[in-house]
Amino acid sequence: MQYVIIGNSTAALYAIEGIRSLDQEGKITVISDETHAAYGRPLISYYLYGRIDLEHIGYRPADFYTKMGVDLILGERAEKIDPKGKKVILKSGKKIAYDKLLVATGSRPFVPPMEGLDAVKEKFSFMQLDDALALERALGPEKDVLIVGAGLIGLKCMEGILDRCRSVTVVDLADRILPSILDEGGAAFVQKQLERKGVRFILGDSVAKFEGTFAVTKNGGKIPFDVLVVAVGVRPNVELVKEAGGEVARGIVTDDGQCTTLPDVYAAGDNCESFDISSGTRRILALLPNAALQGECAGKNMAGGDAHFTNAVPMNAIGFFGSHIATAGVYEGECFEDITPGHYKKLFYRDNRLTGYILIDCIERAGIYTSLIREKTPLSEVDFELLKKSPALMAFSESARKDKLARRQ
Amino acid sequence: MKRIYVEEKWCLGCHLCEYECAFANSGIADMVKALKGKEIHPRIQVEDGDGVHFAVNCRHCTDPLCVKSCIAGALSKDGDGMVVIDQNKCVGCYTCVMVCPYGAIMPAENGKVAQKCMLCTDNMKQGEPNCVKYCINRAIVFEDRG
Numbered sequence: 001m002q003y004v005i006i007g008n009s010t011a012a013l014y015a016i017e018g019i020r021s022l023d024q025e026g027k028i029t030v031i032s033d034e035t036h037a038a039y040g041r042p043l044i045s046y047y048l049y050g051r052i053d054l055e056h057i058g059y060r061p062a063d064f065y066t067k068m069g070v071d072l073i074l075g076e077r078a079e080k081i082d083p084k085g086k087k088v089i090l091k092s093g094k095k096i097a098y099d100k101l102l103v104a105t106g107s108r109p110f111v112p113p114m115e116g117l118d119a120v121k122e123k124f125s126f127m128q129l130d131d132a133l134a135l136e137r138a139l140g141p142e143k144d145v146l147i148v149g150a151g152l153i154g155l156k157c158m159e160g161i162l163d164r165c166r167s168v169t170v171v172d173l174a175d176r177i178l179p180s181i182l183d184e185g186g187a188a189f190v191q192k193q194l195e196r197k198g199v200r201f202i203l204g205d206s207v208a209k210f211e212g213t214f215a216v217t218k219n220g221g222k223i224p225f226d227v228l229v230v231a232v233g234v235r236p237n238v239e240l241v242k243e244a245g246g247e248v249a250r251g252i253v254t255d256d257g258q259c260t261t262l263p264d265v266y267a268a269g270d271n272c273e274s275f276d277i278s279s280g281t282r283r284i285l286a287l288l289p290n291a292a293l294q295g296e297c298a299g300k301n302m303a304g305g306d307a308h309f310t311n312a313v314p315m316n317a318i319g320f321f322g323s324h325i326a327t328a329g330v331y332e333g334e335c336f337e338d339i340t341p342g343h344y345k346k347l348f349y350r351d352n353r354l355t356g357y358i359l360i361d362c363i364e365r366a367g368i369y370t371s372l373i374r375e376k377t378p379l380s381e382v383d384f385e386l387l388k389k390s391p392a393l394m395a396f397s398e399s400a401r402k403d404k405l406a407r408r409q
Numbered sequence: 410m411k412r413i414y415v416e417e418k419w420c421l422g423c424h425l426c427e428y429e430c431a432f433a434n435s436g437i438a439d440m441v442k443a444l445k446g447k448e449i450h451p452r453i454q455v456e457d458g459d460g461v462h463f464a465v466n467c468r469h470c471t472d473p474l475c476v477k478s479c480i481a482g483a484l485s486k487d488g489d490g491m492v493v494i495d496q497n498k499c500v501g502c503y504t505c506v507m508v509c510p511y512g513a514i515m516p517a518e519n520g521k522v523a524q525k526c527m528l529c530t531d532n533m534k535q536g537e538p539n540c541v542k543y544c545i546n547r548a549i550v551f552e553d554r555g
Contacts, residue, residue, distance in 0.1 A: 052481065289504065316507075364506065365515075366507045394456045406414050406416060
């Protein structure tokens with residue numbers, strides 16, 4: 001059996017482990033256009049922040065690929081899938097035959113057209129380790145940095161570099177920071193914390209053009225900068241599957257075993273859709289845990305298993321300068337809130353189910369809430385009044401507690 | 410593999426396991442010096458309710474969600490199936506805290522990394538969990554239940 005995996009990040013790693021859990025013999029080839037062994041992609045901001053060094057950034061031990069019997073082709077780009085001939089064609093022209101193929105190509109930064117952008121010398125995206133290493137070289141105590149985008153990527157970048165430059169200004173068209181995970185109140189709570197650290201935000205506005213060392217906003221503001229980071233969003237890398245004739249909607253479409261509409265071609269990670277059980281919709285959940293679970297599921301099925309990934313839920317743990325945020329699900333239905341100057345908590349529930357939560361600086365044991373969403377636990381079966389105060393196993397029935405604590409998990 | 414199991418009907422809610430855990434992981438040989446006047450950050454935590462008490466620590470799940478959610482590859486399963494954390498790799502994002510269904514992994518005292526029970530294999534107790542050894546009513550046991 002010849003397994004080929006395009007991509008070498010989280011989904012690919014977990015697919016390798018999924019394959020090897022069932023097949024220790026088959027040949028696995030991994031193709032990546034990056035030149036590094038797999039690293040935790042979100043770690044690039046922690047690298048700049050000084051929390052992790054290059055020696056420890058690898059996601060798996062250095063001997064992982066050897067132990068797993070993987071042929072690693074780095075620095076090579078897969079250009080095309082030939083689904084009839086069952087081959088992957090590389091940029092170098094080399095053809096690699098597969099019996100089972102996984103497309104784990106992730107996503108790429110989206111850079112909107114902005115007048116004058118081409119003339120900006122020091123400009124960066126923030127997706128890959130090489131982006132972080134290049135940005136690092138451009139930083140310095142006399143540099144003013146402009147980050148376009150106040151989402152997860154833009155703000156983690158901000159945390160990583162704030163102490164390594166003179167100033168950071170963040171611009172976003174949205175009227176609040178972290179709009180994909182926070183409501184208005186939560187965003188204001190975190191924004192205040194970040195402003196106290198010295199970050200400057202310009203919200204509800206966008207860059208109209210770049211003029212020399214200034215960015216001019218739609219509202220007419222002029223922002224001086226030396227270094228630009230564009231982090232407005234990402235686009236899924238769906239082209240290989242699309243051009244081969246596979247179905248693509250917002251992302252690559254797969255069944256719950258991660259198989260695309262092309263025979264023997266699987267997809268996992270930020271390039272494909274999931275069925276989000278909290279919203280009941282198909283959407284891209286570009287989250288590391290989701291990529292891991294999809295990748296593992298795909299790997300097992302490629303090796304002849306019968307795995308299904310059926311409980312995808314959006315969830316994010318993120319933090320800045322010692323504060324911590326955990327969010328999950330959708331913010332719909334009734335809301336319980338507990339907001340003080342020190343923390344911010346909202347639980348959303350509907351139809352006897354917890355549908356989502358926002359926790360800022362009160363994340364302890366948040367996984368108990370997450371499990372209620374993932375397992376669709378009827379709230380009538382737990383002491384929800386107790387859970388509103390804090391997540392605790394005490395809220396479950398005696399038999400459920402016994403199952404959790406006195407039996408093997 | 411032997412794991413820690415909890416029988417809530419025998420738990421008195423004395424919280425001694427929390428102190429024994431903090432002591433075992435303190436790196437200090439004298440319990441009084443290790444704990445006296447200090448706020449403890451044990452890896453096992455007792456929940457107290459209306460006449461009900463029980464301790465919670467890592468279940469060492471067969472299929473651990475924390476391991477698959479770790480953004481740094483800091484969490485892994487060792488050869489025996491124990492879920493281990495490499496605090497040199499942990500960046501303290503607490504995604505593991507967000508996904509553990511038992512609430513059994515938590516920020517460490519320094520607030521910069523996560524911590525969890527490793528069955529006293531990572532301290533001077535050499536693999537005999539201190540919470541089990543000193544549970545006065547045998548509400549916490551260390552057994553192989555398949």
